[in-house]
Amino acid sequence: MSDFIRVEQLSRRFDLSEPWLVRMINRKPKRFLDAVDNVSFAIERGKTYALVGESGSGKSTIARIAVGLLGPSSGRILIDGHNLHDRELSQAEHRRIRQRLQMVFQSPYASLNPRWRVGNILAEPLRTFSLVDGRQAEQKRVNELLEQVGLSTSDARRFPHEFSGGQRQRISIARALASRPDFIVCDEPTSALDVSIQAQVLNLLKELQRDLGLTYLFITHDLAVVRVMAHRIGVLKSGQLVEEQDTATLIGSPQSDYTRMLIRSAPRIRDDRPVIN
Amino acid sequence: MSETILSVRNLRVVFPHRHGVLVPIDEISFDVKKGEIIGFVGESGAGKSMTGAAIIGLIDPPGYIERGEIWLKEERIDQLGISAANRIRGRRISMVFQDPLTSLNPLRTIGDQLVETILTHLPVSADEAKRKAIAGLEEVDIDPERFNAYPHEFSGGMRQRVVIALALSAEPELIIADEPTTALDVSVQAQVLELLKKLCREHGASVILITHDMGVIAETTDRVAVLYAGRLAEIGDTQTLLRDPQHPYTKGLIASTPSVEYGDISTELFQITGAMPRLDALPDGCAFHPRCGQALAHCATKRPHIERNRVACWLYNDV
16 A cells, blocks of 8 residues: 655754843753654555644644644655655645645634635635636536535525534535645544534545545544544654554554553443444 | 432523524523532533523523522522622532633632632631632642642643632532533543542532533433523433433434444444524424424424423423
């Protein structure tokens, strides 16, 4: 199997130092935080890789580096063989890579422009990447996207505030699909949603993966969600990957204490609860 | 049977607006026994937080309690004036909110805030109050050395523990915890819930735990009330209700919660189709019927009540 995404010895260091003058007066050295520390993993095409960990473990930093919102301090990310952060690349080449990766953010309340109509929100990536010619083609593609995520075409004229949290997250997903990416980074896409709505969004993401062959990097702190979403899991702690396995192995026989602790703390409903089909 | 601390009878809260009234809580009745942890569960907009606000007298105008009674032991507390309500708030009923950063005063040390709460509610001297505050911090596993620390110096889980110490400091009979762990990591959530459970046992305080997470309900509560669109859908003993849920909404909530115990990538999560109706567009009859897979003909016209049964559903009651 070919690795579609390769993360190689990725590190990201943030400078938390005080200003120069304050440091001189107090004779303090510079301070750094290693948010991501030498992390390597690979994702196969069409599969989901989940990064789990607590707040501050560096999972969102990796997500932001993976889509190019942040640069790495060292190491690199290869997407289908192309280095996303390669400074030698021309702008056109860069755009071509960027078009293939998209992100779905945690809060559907903060990630949609409240003053834009949904149709506009979905058309923006189409225009940015010049993917459609003319108004009609644009309209057609927007409608197609709305239907793909289970919304109706009349929703294009409405504003984000007219939608519930789950519907807004569908809009975010539709926006991510607009440029026909093959890699989507989902940063806690359901942690702001109710369980019943979470189920709808997770099922939608899985359905889209089956239909479009998408590759996901899934960021979450919820191991129960990971169990039904991910093919492979990496457990992060203080910026380091402490354990990496396929889902069944990791949850069935975790090797590190940290992973065991995470699994143990997940709330459980009784084991013999009824299942509805 | 142990004694009843809180009794809510046919509570109805309304918000008047231009085209009539909105009813965020409609005919809810339940009892809370001494030392019991009762969970309120439902999706956003189900009326869980509003019920808590009604009990502690914090419904924002123009909303008001239109009908119904709330009894705290022998005292009726739904029609109290401001000074009488203040005697109860914080003293006999206290509250733990979702976000510990906004419920603590950022400009004052945590010790200061604890002492203030104790002095306001208990007839003790300043020295005694300080001793109690330190004991309170020790109870929630916070080093008393940090008595003079400010809220921003603590992590989210520690802040929520401080808030729990605050809530317990006046030795209340009832604590209303409104999504106390939603903002926390799962590992910290487990610690905080365990602590809340243990301390309430020790102090003999009852807890109303408001959450949208069935897992939290299963791990923490003795009894559970399922709310939908401001109405009580089902109420009962937690273990029985989870093993044998009756209301289709309860079944849906349980089935849609993913589990670390089983399932794999091919598992399709059960989903309740649609979304909670808006309060200004509540359907007739049972509010859940448009989303219900087992709806009967009269579900759309006749509203089910919970009186005889523990479930408000026509599948279990005769018309």
